[in-house]
Amino acid sequence: MSSTLLRSSALCTALRASAPKASKAGIAGTTFVRGKATLPDLSYDYGALEPAISGKIMELHHKNHHNTYVTSYNNFSEQIAEAKQKNDIAAQIALQPLINFHGGGHINHTLFWENLAPTNQGGGEPPTGALAKAINDSYGSLDALKEKFNTALAGVQGSGWAWLVQDTQTGSIQIKTYANQDPVVGQFRPILGIDAWEHAYYLQYQNRKAEYFKAVWDVVNWKAAEKRFKQ
Amino acid sequence: MSSPTTYSLPKLPYGYDALEPYISSQIMTLHHTKHHQTYITNLNNALQTHASALKSGDIATQVSLQPAIRFNAGGHINHSLFWQNLCPANSPNAKSSSAPKLTEKIKATWGSEEKFKKAFTEALLGIQGSGWGWLVRYDTGAGGSESGRLGIVTTKDQDPLVGKGEVPVFGVDMWEHAYYLQYQNGKAAYVENIWNVINWKTAEERYLGSKEDVFKALKSKL
Numbered sequence: 001m002s003s004t005l006l007r008s009s010a011l012c013t014a015l016r017a018s019a020p021k022a023s024k025a026g027i028a029g030t031t032f033v034r035g036k037a038t039l040p041d042l043s044y045d046y047g048a049l050e051p052a053i054s055g056k057i058m059e060l061h062h063k064n065h066h067n068t069y070v071t072s073y074n075n076f077s078e079q080i081a082e083a084k085q086k087n088d089i090a091a092q093i094a095l096q097p098l099i100n101f102h103g104g105g106h107i108n109h110t111l112f113w114e115n116l117a118p119t120n121q122g123g124g125e126p127p128t129g130a131l132a133k134a135i136n137d138s139y140g141s142l143d144a145l146k147e148k149f150n151t152a153l154a155g156v157q158g159s160g161w162a163w164l165v166q167d168t169q170t171g172s173i174q175i176k177t178y179a180n181q182d183p184v185v186g187q188f189r190p191i192l193g194i195d196a197w198e199h200a201y202y203l204q205y206q207n208r209k210a211e212y213f214k215a216v217w218d219v220v221n222w223k224a225a226e227k228r229f230k231q
Numbered sequence: 232m233s234s235p236t237t238y239s240l241p242k243l244p245y246g247y248d249a250l251e252p253y254i255s256s257q258i259m260t261l262h263h264t265k266h267h268q269t270y271i272t273n274l275n276n277a278l279q280t281h282a283s284a285l286k287s288g289d290i291a292t293q294v295s296l297q298p299a300i301r302f303n304a305g306g307h308i309n310h311s312l313f314w315q316n317l318c319p320a321n322s323p324n325a326k327s328s329s330a331p332k333l334t335e336k337i338k339a340t341w342g343s344e345e346k347f348k349k350a351f352t353e354a355l356l357g358i359q360g361s362g363w364g365w366l367v368r369y370d371t372g373a374g375g376s377e378s379g380r381l382g383i384v385t386t387k388d389q390d391p392l393v394g395k396g397e398v399p400v401f402g403v404d405m406w407e408h409a410y411y412l413q414y415q416n417g418k419a420a421y422v423e424n425i426w427n428v429i430n431w432k433t434a435e436e437r438y439l440g441s442k443e444d445v446f447k448a449l450k451s452k453l
Contacts, residue, residue, distance in 0.1 A: 064416040101359045157302045158361035158388030159407075180360035198361075198407035199416065207265040207408065 036074045037103075039067045040110055048118035052215040054204045062113070065199055069105030069181070076102060104181035108161055108193060115192050115228075117221035127222035131191070131229040134173050145175075149194070150213045152177050156196040164192040166229060173229075192225040235278040238271050240264075241311050241448070249319040253424040255413045263314070266408055270306030270389070277303060305389035309363055309402060311449050316401035316437075318430035325428060330435035333400065340381045348426060351403075354383045355422050361406045362387045368438055371396030398442050401434045 042062055047055030076098040083091035117123035126142050127135065139145040145164075152162045152175045160179045165188035167174065173191065176184070184190035194216055201212035243263055248256035277299040284292035318324045327334050327344060334344060341347035355364040362385055369380045381400070386392065392399045403425055410421035437445045 060415055068416065097359070157298070160360070198411060202407060202411045203415075206261055206412075207269065 037070050037077075037106055039063075039070050040113065042113050044118050044121060048121075049116060049123070049219045052219045053116075053201075053212075057199075057201065057203050060203075061109075061195075061200060066106070066109040069102045069109065073099070073102035073106050100183075101181050104183035107183045108181055108195070111190055112193050112195055115221050115224045116216075116219050117224070119218060121221075122223055123219040123221055124217060125222060127226055129226060130231045131173075131222070131226045134229070138173055146217055149175050150210070153194055153196050153213045154210060159197045161196055162194050163188075163190050164225070165189060166191055171230070189228065189230065191228045192220065192222075235275075235282045237275050238307060240268050240271055241314070243314050245317075245319055250317060250428045253320060253427050254317075254410075258408075258410065258412050261412075262310075262404075262408060267307070267310040270303045270310065273299065274303035274307055301391075302389050305391035308391040308393070308446075308449060309389055309404070312399055312445070313402050313404055315448060316430050316433045317428045318433075320427040322430075324430045324432035327431045330431035330438070333431070333435045333438040336379070336381055336438070351383050352419075352422050354385050355403055355405055356419060358385050358387075358405045360387065362390075363402050363404055363406075365392055365402040366400040366434070367392060368398040368400055369396055370398065370442075398437060398440075398445055400437045401429060 046058040076095055080095040135145050156177050162177045163184050165176050168189055205212040247259040277296050281296045337347045365384045367382050367384045370378050414421040
């Protein structure tokens with residue numbers, strides 16, 4: 001999965017309608033949500049990111065964690081659609097944090113899988129072109145960016161993510177951390193994300209998370225990041 | 232100006248394998264000697280820097296250190312309370328009958344111990360990201376009328392329960408590091424099993440004691 005089209009279509013498949021499945025949803029035969037999010041396939045094997053990320057971690061992370069966000073997002077989407085149908089504003093508001101959390105979990109992981117790659121598929125190869133220039137202009141070098149990024153990752157208190165984002169107003173790039181599953185939406189465009197939840201590294205690195213942050217750069221897919229970056 | 236207090240890791244009141252099979256020895260060892268120790272190390276560092284900033288009148292640095300102090304001090308407080316409110320499953324303290332007054336209040340509040348456990352479990356499983364679930368005694372309320380009221384509270388990351396009128400009775404760590412090596416994504420099983428190792432005797436003492444009593448062990452282990 002290396003083209004922008006395919007990449008965005010993975011997200012769209014996940015987030016938009018797919019009519020045939022919708023007929024099973026709904027309560028008493030009424031369907032409120034036209035389609036369901038689905039777990040996207042990885043474009044590499046679970047073991048393909050070793051030794052940076054173990055196959056066991058990748059398998060649990062994708063098949064269990066990510067899938068739970070997908071299932072829960074579909075569940076709460078259905079509920080919020082039903083609340084909307086009934087004009088139940090209180091219920092809609094009560095469901096917002098759940099949509100943010102589980103929908104965010106789905107978006108974040110989908111982007112994450114895509115911005116990783118095995119070393120024999122370009123993982124760890126430095127960025128080129130406009131993104132490389134933006135990194136050099138902003139941080140001096142790719143190594144300097146990685147160092148600042150790792151400091152940001154280490155500074156996440158609790159669960160969360162660090163992202164290289166692009167400000168849609170100015171076009172400039174910056175590093176931002178997000179709590180829990182808060183997705184990169186609105187003013188900022190996600191370019192590259194690293195998962196700093198403990199489930200992303202604990203089976204392999206335990207409390208030594210700095211080692212995970214150091215190793216993960218060996219499997220970063222900068223080609224994917226380049227395609228997200230807009231000139 | 233004197234240098235700040237240096238905090239150190241409190242000893243566990245039981246062996247690392249004492250909570251098996253519900254919490255593995257490997258988890259307990261890492262959790263205590265690595266995670267808890269790191270909070271203490273980072274707390275001491277932040278307090279040291281803070282002391283220098285106090286001395287030099289550097290107010291901006293003092294304020295910028297607040298989140299690190301809150302997070303790491305919270306981690307130290309929470310874990311210290313957590314170790315104490317767990318015990319081996321074969322201990323008599325692991326039975327809720329070791330907390331007669333507390334269980335009476337629990338029944339009066341939730342209807343039954345089972346209903347309380349169900350509500351507590353739901354709260355724990357509803358935490359988004361890292362955090363803790365606590366049974367809390369509240370000592371505030373209109374005219375003291377609600378003194379001794381119980382509630383279930385979830386906190387994010389390492390936020391400690393140190394607010395006015397709130398006394399932590401027992402807490403459950405819902406950070407992934409608390410269960411992941413054994414339960415992976417099956418956190419519901421961890422929560423189900425944790426009930427086997429809750430130290431009800433400690434819970435009763437905290438429920439009946441003053442706020443100072445609850446934090447006494449923390450102070451004595453400086």
